[in-house]
Amino acid sequence: MSSEVFVPRPYYDTRVLSQEGVPVKKSDPNPSSGSATAGYRSAKYTPSEWFSNYHTILQRAGSDNQAARSIQRESRTLYQHTEADTSQTQADGTRLLGERLQEIHYWKSELQRRIDQLQADTESLLALKKRLEKALDATETPYAIATDNLNCRTRRLGPDLVRDSVEEELIKEVDLIKSIQALVKRTTAQVVTQIKMNREAKQTLEMDWSDKYQAYNFDDHSGRCTNMSPDTQHHPSSATVQDQVSNCTLWTTFTQNNLSKALHEEQATHSLRRLVEQVLKDTTEDLRVQCSRVDQAFSRRCGELIEAKTQLEIKLAKVLEEIGAQERNIVALQQAIQNIEPPLRVAQSRLHLRSLRPNIELCRDPPQLSLEGEVRQIDSSLASLHQQLSEARGSLSYLEESRITLEKDINCKNHSLFIDRDKCMFHRKRYPTVSMLSGY
Template sequence: MSSQLVSPLQHDDGTGTQTRYSGSITGVGTAGYRSAKYTPADWFHNNQSVLTRTASDRTAAQRIHRDSTALRAETEATMSRQQSHGTRLLGERLVDIHSQKSELERHLARLHAETELLCAAKRRLEKALNATEVPFMISTDNLSCRERRFGPDLVQDRVEEELVKELDLIRNVQALLKETLDQTVQQIRLNREAQQVLELDWSDKHEAYGLDDRCGRYRNTSTDTRHHAASATAQQQSCDPDGWASHTRGNLSRAEREEDASAALFRLCERVLRETAEDLRAQSNSVDEAFIQRCHGVQHTKRELELQLTQVLEQISVQERNVAALQQSVHDKEAPLRVVQSRLHQRDQRPNMELCRDPVQISLLDEADQLSSCVGALQEQLDEARASLVRLEESRTLLERNIECKTHSLLIDRHKCMKQRTHYPGQESLSGY
């Protein structure tokens, strides 16, 4: 009994094709010695395929090795070139940052110096403004004191005009000092704001300089480098170099404007302090000169009045004696007048033809007329002397009143006002020192 077995086999020759083998085994007796195997052609073909594949793989490996070697060299050169370029750019960036930092430091120093000068000017303005309170008080008190003059001395003289001018000048100076002080405070605030902006910009650049300097020191052999894949993308919120430079230029321009404004304001403060102090002192000298002239005039008038009073008093004394003498003379004429009148009265009683106008009668009549005339003249002179005495007394009263008025005026002007004006601030105090 015989049987036939067909066994399909697939063999991969390495090229991706599969070969189908088939064979038939007939008979049980050959089953242990024969099986499905490659044919010699298949064997040869398989060897050729292996050789071809091996040669192809080796060629591909050589090509890949060459390409890898060239790529390694190229990437190494590119990496070295890019790293050198980046390091050079970092160095240039450090130079730019250092230049900007130096410029910021220079303007910061200038701003600080200008601010210190303005602060000193501000303190001087405040001192000068406070110093004007003393002249204001002195002028006001002088005017108030001089209102207590009385009589003809309550006059609007040159002293009062100069005091009013001084008071107006002090008010104007105070207004100017306050305005200048407000400008100085405002400029100091602007300077500090600009200084704060510069300090912030300088701080940012200082930090950026340190970071870029650290980046420039990184080498391939550095042990403190790490992978930061997310940082390799461009930052959308970052500015371009032109914007960076423009930002700093804007800050520097603002600082320069404030520096120029500060310098101009400082010169203005110096001029205002100098000119106001000079004006106040000049007006004070004018007031003092007016006081001196006024006191000299009043003193001279007072001496003349006192001299006149002395003369009037002497004349009053003389006139009083004259009145007394006239009264005595009138009194002395009463007895002779009584005698002559008595004689005439008695002779008027003569009888008849004895009542004649004899020489005696004529002499008595002449004597009576002369005595009456003398008494009348003496009485008239006495009345005139008494009137003169009354006028002299009035003059004495007027002179005494005027002397008292002049004495009071001198007391006010010389011993009150001028003494008070010795406390007038000096040039340095009014200049804020």
């Protein structure tokens, strides 16, 4: 073994020294305290070193106690403040979530109200669309009636084929029905377009409502979360501000714009409904008024035809009477001519026989003059009778022509009456009612 004895140096607390600003001396941990001696002399602490070490330990323990109490006070204050701040922040967050829920609920209710209104408006427009389609179909009947009336009246005969007031009113009716059909088609197209706009606006509101419904559920669930909730967990990245997020102003403006668009479509729907109702009312009234005008024109025309037919029939009766009288007159004239033939033959025979007198006896004596006058008288009477007979026969021919003309005209009037009264006016009884023309 070595004969050297190592004596330790006094112990220094480097933490205290460093805190007090005393430089730490690094030395050999086992330096020699002096010359090594044999026997009982060994490396031991001196009393001063022992007291120094004892006081150092006390100071260090006191310092540690003070530091620990200071940290404890600071920690107590810190966690109390932290707990209070956290509770306050959590309470504020819960309160804000509640306010947000109320706001979302308000806008969601507004959206739902507009959605319901748009749905009701769309259903009313669909009903109006059906009415317009029925009204358009109903106009086909009066159009067919009017065109059929015009076609039937082209089959009138002779002088009755005239462009009268009935034909003018029928042409007006056809033109009116065509214009009404075009108007109803345009109105139907407007209704279809408005239905499409309403559905688009409704879809936009429904998407916004769905987003708010989900946001409401998330915020409601978030508001119900407490420190004792078992389903809470750490989401470190959730507090990071996300890109493309909206602010409150943009959020409110977005919903307000959707509601404004829905309100605009609602107002447009109400205006279009009033327009459609007015169109159906006006077109129905116009058709019924024109139908009444045509019916009145038919009635007047039928009255004129009946009156003309009556006058013609009266005149035909007179003509027939005149024809009978003229025929009897002709027979009488012929009989008179036949009756005058024997006296003429007698007078002519007498003159012929007296012309055979001889010589001086062939003289113009009174009998001769009387016979010559008688023959001249009979010839004149016979000529007058023949002239009268010719005139009577001519008059009878004219009367026959008048009879034929009257009968033809009466047949024309009967045919025209059959067309106007028995066909056209009877066909017009199938004219649609006001409710059918209104689309019901």
